[in-house]
Each structure stands twice: as structure tokens, then as C-alpha cells.
Amino acid sequence: MKVSLKDIYCEFFMLGMQLLGGGYVIVPLMRHRLTEQKSWISEEELVDFYALSQSVPGVIAANISTFVGYKLRGKLGAFVSLMGIITSPVISILIIASVVDVLLQLKFVQTLFWGVGIAVIILMYLTVKEMWAKSLVDIPAWILFFIAFFASYIFKISPVHIIIFAMIYGIAVQKLRRKT
Numbered sequence: 001m002k003v004s005l006k007d008i009y010c011e012f013f014m015l016g017m018q019l020l021g022g023g024y025v026i027v028p029l030m031r032h033r034l035t036e037q038k039s040w041i042s043e044e045e046l047v048d049f050y051a052l053s054q055s056v057p058g059v060i061a062a063n064i065s066t067f068v069g070y071k072l073r074g075k076l077g078a079f080v081s082l083m084g085i086i087t088s089p090v091i092s093i094l095i096i097a098s099v100v101d102v103l104l105q106l107k108f109v110q111t112l113f114w115g116v117g118i119a120v121i122i123l124m125y126l127t128v129k130e131m132w133a134k135s136l137v138d139i140p141a142w143i144l145f146f147i148a149f150f151a152s153y154i155f156k157i158s159p160v161h162i163i164i165f166a167m168i169y170g171i172a173v174q175k176l177r178r179k180t
Helices: 005-017 023-037 043-055 060-105 107-135 139-153 159-179
Strands: none
Touching: 005 023, 005 060, 023 043, 023 060, 023 107, 043 060, 043 107, 043 159, 060 107, 139 159
């Protein structure tokens, strides 16, 4: 399926307009639009793109968009999807930055941010739920989960070190599976 660059830009522009609270909250929205409605990618690909996006520097939503765009139309698709996802947030930032001091004093805006905060928590929960169901599918995945959990929560090991360990662990598990 060859998706037009215009369609890619428009879809990611619309997703960018809904980008409140960072990259974690965009995943359920992307899943709904890109896998269920458009069928541009599979749910497994979205989970893979999400995992890759956390492993490379940058904003998660922009990284996922770039991976999806690349899958759809190569380097040009990656560029177009990236431009689509960042256009509306950049415009919003420029507009809001010019009046931020006045806005923050308004009771309505403070109430609005409280409501948005609750919505972000719900969207983060949905992201964790989605990732949980797609990622913890076998014993090696559960082992890695517990190692990563204890390393970060109890031993306060840097997420960078945990990601590097997880990549090495994943390679080792895949090599062992190929041998058997």
C-alpha cells in the first residue's frame, strides 16, 4: 500500500494537535488511528516502534512518527511524518509563549490544567496496559521485566544502563532461541 505524502502529513498533523502530556499519551491515539482505522501498521509494529523510540534520543511521539513514516514511504515519509507531528505543537508553543504569564493567572486555565493532568494519567495507564499485553508474552520477557523493575526501583540504576542491558539480553535470548 502506497500512502500519499499529503495523507501522512495530515494524519500526523492531526495526531500532533492531540499531543498533550508527551509521547506516552500519544500511543493509544496512534494505535487507534494508525492500526485500527488506517491499517498503515500493525499493533506489533507500533509496539516495536515505541520500544525503539525509547531507545534513541528525542521526543517519543516524533520518533514513533518518524519510524512509521519511514515504513510507509522511506526517508521522505519519515521527514513528512515528523513535520506533521511537530507542526501544531510548535505553533501552539509560539502562541502560548506570548501570553503565558496572563494565562497562568486565570482560574479557568488552572482548572483546565488540572483536568488535562487527569486525562494524561488515564492515557499513560492505557499505554502501559497496551505495552504490558504485547510485551510480556513469555518467560524471558517476564524475567527481563523483573530485572529491570528491581534495577530501577530498588537499586536506582540509570534507565540508560537498563536499556543497554535489555538490548543485550534480547539479543542473547534470540540467539538461544535460534539454536534450539
